[in-house]
Amino acid sequence: MDFNFTDEQTMLRDTVASYLSDNYDIDKRRAALGKEPGWRPDVWKAFAEELGILGAPFPEELGGLGGGAVENMIVMEEFGKALVVEPYLGTVVIGGGFLKHSGHARAEELIGQIIGGDAIFAFAWAEPQGRYNLADLKTTAAKQGEGFVLNGRKAVVIGAPYATHLIVTARTGGGQREHEGVSVFLVEKNAAGVTTQDYPTVDGFRASEVTFENVQLGADALIGPFDQAMPLIERVVDEAVVATCGEAVGVLRKLHEGTLEYARTRKQFGVPLSSFQVLQHRMVDMFINLEQSISMTYMATVKLGWDGERSKAAAAAKVQIGKACKFVGESAIQIHGGMGMTEEMAIGHYFKRASMIETAFGSTDHFLARYEFLSLGEAA
Amino acid sequence: MNLDFTPEENAFREEVRAFIQESYPAELRAKQKAKQELSKEDYLSWHRILARKGWVAPSWPEAYGGTGWTPTQKYIWSEELARADALPLLPFGLSMLAPVIYTFGTEEQKQRFLPGIFNGDVWWCQGYSEPGAGSDLASLKTRAERITGDDGKEYYLVNGQKTWTTLGQFADWGFFLVRTDPNAKPQAGISFLLIDMKSPGVTVRPIITLEGGHEVNDVFLDNVKVPVENRIFHENQGWTCAKALLAHERTGIAGVARSKRGLEKLRNVARTEMSDAGGPLIGDAFFRRKLAELEIDLQALEFTELRTLAGESSGRGPGSESSILKIKGTEIQQRLQELALEAAGHYGAPFLRDLGHNVQIGPDYARGVAGDYFNGRKTSIYGGSNEIQRNIIAKMVLGL
Numbered sequence: 001m002d003f004n005f006t007d008e009q010t011m012l013r014d015t016v017a018s019y020l021s022d023n024y025d026i027d028k029r030r031a032a033l034g035k036e037p038g039w040r041p042d043v044w045k046a047f048a049e050e051l052g053i054l055g056a057p058f059p060e061e062l063g064g065l066g067g068g069a070v071e072n073m074i075v076m077e078e079f080g081k082a083l084v085v086e087p088y089l090g091t092v093v094i095g096g097g098f099l100k101h102s103g104h105a106r107a108e109e110l111i112g113q114i115i116g117g118d119a120i121f122a123f124a125w126a127e128p129q130g131r132y133n134l135a136d137l138k139t140t141a142a143k144q145g146e147g148f149v150l151n152g153r154k155a156v157v158i159g160a161p162y163a164t165h166l167i168v169t170a171r172t173g174g175g176q177r178e179h180e181g182v183s184v185f186l187v188e189k190n191a192a193g194v195t196t197q198d199y200p201t202v203d204g205f206r207a208s209e210v211t212f213e214n215v216q217l218g219a220d221a222l223i224g225p226f227d228q229a230m231p232l233i234e235r236v237v238d239e240a241v242v243a244t245c246g247e248a249v250g251v252l253r254k255l256h257e258g259t260l261e262y263a264r265t266r267k268q269f270g271v272p273l274s275s276f277q278v279l280q281h282r283m284v285d286m287f288i289n290l291e292q293s294i295s296m297t298y299m300a301t302v303k304l305g306w307d308g309e310r311s312k313a314a315a316a317a318k319v320q321i322g323k324a325c326k327f328v329g330e331s332a333i334q335i336h337g338g339m340g341m342t343e344e345m346a347i348g349h350y351f352k353r354a355s356m357i358e359t360a361f362g363s364t365d366h367f368l369a370r371y372e373f374l375s376l377g378e379a380a
Numbered sequence: 381m382n383l384d385f386t387p388e389e390n391a392f393r394e395e396v397r398a399f400i401q402e403s404y405p406a407e408l409r410a411k412q413k414a415k416q417e418l419s420k421e422d423y424l425s426w427h428r429i430l431a432r433k434g435w436v437a438p439s440w441p442e443a444y445g446g447t448g449w450t451p452t453q454k455y456i457w458s459e460e461l462a463r464a465d466a467l468p469l470l471p472f473g474l475s476m477l478a479p480v481i482y483t484f485g486t487e488e489q490k491q492r493f494l495p496g497i498f499n500g501d502v503w504w505c506q507g508y509s510e511p512g513a514g515s516d517l518a519s520l521k522t523r524a525e526r527i528t529g530d531d532g533k534e535y536y537l538v539n540g541q542k543t544w545t546t547l548g549q550f551a552d553w554g555f556f557l558v559r560t561d562p563n564a565k566p567q568a569g570i571s572f573l574l575i576d577m578k579s580p581g582v583t584v585r586p587i588i589t590l591e592g593g594h595e596v597n598d599v600f601l602d603n604v605k606v607p608v609e610n611r612i613f614h615e616n617q618g619w620t621c622a623k624a625l626l627a628h629e630r631t632g633i634a635g636v637a638r639s640k641r642g643l644e645k646l647r648n649v650a651r652t653e654m655s656d657a658g659g660p661l662i663g664d665a666f667f668r669r670k671l672a673e674l675e676i677d678l679q680a681l682e683f684t685e686l687r688t689l690a691g692e693s694s695g696r697g698p699g700s701e702s703s704i705l706k707i708k709g710t711e712i713q714q715r716l717q718e719l720a721l722e723a724a725g726h727y728g729a730p731f732l733r734d735l736g737h738n739v740q741i742g743p744d745y746a747r748g749v750a751g752d753y754f755n756g757r758k759t760s761i762y763g764g765s766n767e768i769q770r771n772i773i774a775k776m777v778l779g780l
Contacts, residue, residue: 001382001385001389001686001690002381002382003381003686003687004381004690070381260778263780264780274780277771277774280770280771281770281774283778283780284770284778285770287773287777287778288707288708288773291704292677292684293680294687295680295681295683295687296676296679298687299383299679302381302382303383319673319676320676320680368672368673371672371676372668372669372672375672376647376668377662378663379663379668380659380660380663380665
């Protein structure tokens with residue numbers, strides 16, 4: 001049992017942190033998000049070429065750094081600290097995850113393009129009616145000759161406006177919520193019949209409503225097994241959930257630090273806010289939430305490699321993270337008082353991201369129910 | 381970063397599991413199952429078996445009888461003890477006093493007191509709290525004045541009252557905080573004294589708690605003569621010893637392995653008990669949610685403790701970090717007790733303590749759950765209340 005990072009991992013963290021502190025402060029971020037295209041392709045290029053981090057979890061034979069889940073966690077945590085919107089999660093963790101685990105014929109080629117910064121992925125899974133159920137799909141992919149024809153609509157596809165490729169879950173058989181009959185497809189975003197309605201999200205990202213109308217797909221668009229892709233989808237989503245927990249740890253650290261700093265300097269009744277016991281105890285509870293979140297993120301990151309434990313660990317971590325995002329985020333604003341409500345201060349931006357992480361891939365209630373099922377069995 | 385056990389660690393687990401299974405006293409097991417009141421000999425029987433094996437004080441330095449186990453081995457050991465429902469060893473000598481003696485005591489004091497603690501020959505109790513000094517421990521008033529005895533030797537003459545002395549009714553010796561300089565600042569005038577409980581002037585009086593048990597006591601000290609050589613560390617610097625002791629006490633009371641075992645038992649109860657709808661209680665939407673949240677919180681605590689043991693956690697010292705473990709550990713213990721009482725339904729109500737252990741009413745698992753719940757309120761109060769722990773974290777960790 002070992003909770004230490006290797007020298008390479010520490011170096012990766014330092015590299016990302018130092019690049020972001022030079023190039024990604026809150027003012028630069030604000031300026032970039034306020035205009036088109038709403039993200040920074042130059043930063044993405046630097047991730048690929050200067051830092052090499054887009055290859056963090058890929059094997060060295062493919063040009064990657066030979067890391068895995070721990071490397072993803074490190075990058076995501078540093079991204080959380082700087083509120084990075086560039087699509088590492090969609091591209092490297094999710095796109096890369098589907099390609100790695102499926103053994104797709106084009107996997108090596110596409111992973112090479114990811115590492116080089118040329119292929120950008122967005123994961124189109126949610127549908128307007130489906131809430132957080134990965135299998136609730138009305139989007140269909142009907143067999144046509146050797147290939148498929150895709151029809152349907154996907155909701156709030158994070159990062160789709162910047163993506164070159166979409167990974168789309170669709171029904172190839174079975175009823176609307178059945179686990180059987182789900183398949184995954186790789187769709188080029190500029191394919192005929194793909195239309196997007198793009199918009200910003202409340203936490204500074206960009207997303208799209210994506211419509212597929214008779215999109216013609218070749219046989220090689222299928223990723224993973226036909227009709228039986230739920231285990232693959234669940235595996236990649238577990239990995240994405242845990243990577244998101246890593247990001248949340250970065251966000252929570254900033255919320256906690258920023259609040260302590262503010263409470264030490266802001267004076268009321270002639271003394272610093274930090275001298276009031278009622279606020280001290282609240283900040284201690286923020287700290288406890290942060291520490292518990294770090295612990296659960298480490299635990300779940302390591303257990304991504306344990307088949308029998310993976311999903312339960314990911315759900316448990318997301319429950320802890322979801323609760324912490326709410327408590328730490330709301331407490332940070334409360335202790336900042338009116339200043340915490342202003343667009344001008346950074347703290348509110350961390351709060352907004354924390355609030356969206358709370359529901360990413362499913363709310364705390366969703367993951368509690370999932371954990372209950374995995375740990376305690378069926379409900380009555 | 382990895383959470384795997386090495387083959388050596390797995391072999392170690394097998395070894396300690398087999399040892400516990402072979403060596404645990406059968407009579408003690410039977411009494412525990414029937415929730416019978418335990419005698420002094422019951423408490424000490426398991427301690428002495430472990431002492432003979434050399435495993436009674438894994439955390440002590442090896443020079444004094446520690447095992448030299450790694451943090452992971454200690455973690456495995458505590459898991460296996462909990463798994464076997466082994467009676468927890470009394471902490472007063474082993475994990476509260478001994479570290480003070482081997483850290484602050486003289487060579488002579490170490491030789492005089494540590495073997496008795498290790499072997500279980502001497503039962504120790506704690507004399508810290510007073511009627512007027514609870515969370516504000518430094519306001520204690522028990523007075524110790526230097527006198528010269530008729531034999532020409534130096535003594536302290538101790539007068540005052542201590543309270544909440546756990547299992548003091550069995551104690552041979554006690555460690556006490558006393559005021560040796562009433563004019564100094566509260567923390568500065570305190571000394572750490574070891575007192576023979578058979579000394580003239582020591583009176584122990586029971587306090588009966590909510591569940592009907594006699595666990596804690598008042599201890600009255602009336603002109604008790606204590607030889608000066610029974611003082612640990614310097615005069616008026618006992619607070620240093622007390623603080624070190626409290627840090628040790630806090631890590632111990634996270635109780636992760638015991639809570640994991642308690643949760644496992646609670647899950648079994650919830651598979652047996654029926655919900656209003658007729659299915660097992662574990663399928664009930666409200667109960668299972670509470671169970672799931674508890675399980676997740678316990679896992680978060682477990683990994684926070686493992687990180688603390690590994691010396692990683694935020695790069696800060698272990699002393700103050702352990703406050704988190706105390707707060708979360710005791711909250712979880714209390715939630716477990718709450719849920720065990722809730723799961724028992726109607727049979728949480730019968731008060732069977734005075735009817736003898738042969739009277740059987742309701743299922744086994746319901747016996748004493750209300751008592752455990754009532755008694756368990758202590759955990760967020762003792763060892764520095766959870767509010768005091770928050771003060772400690774605010775000051776020592778967050779620098780507020």
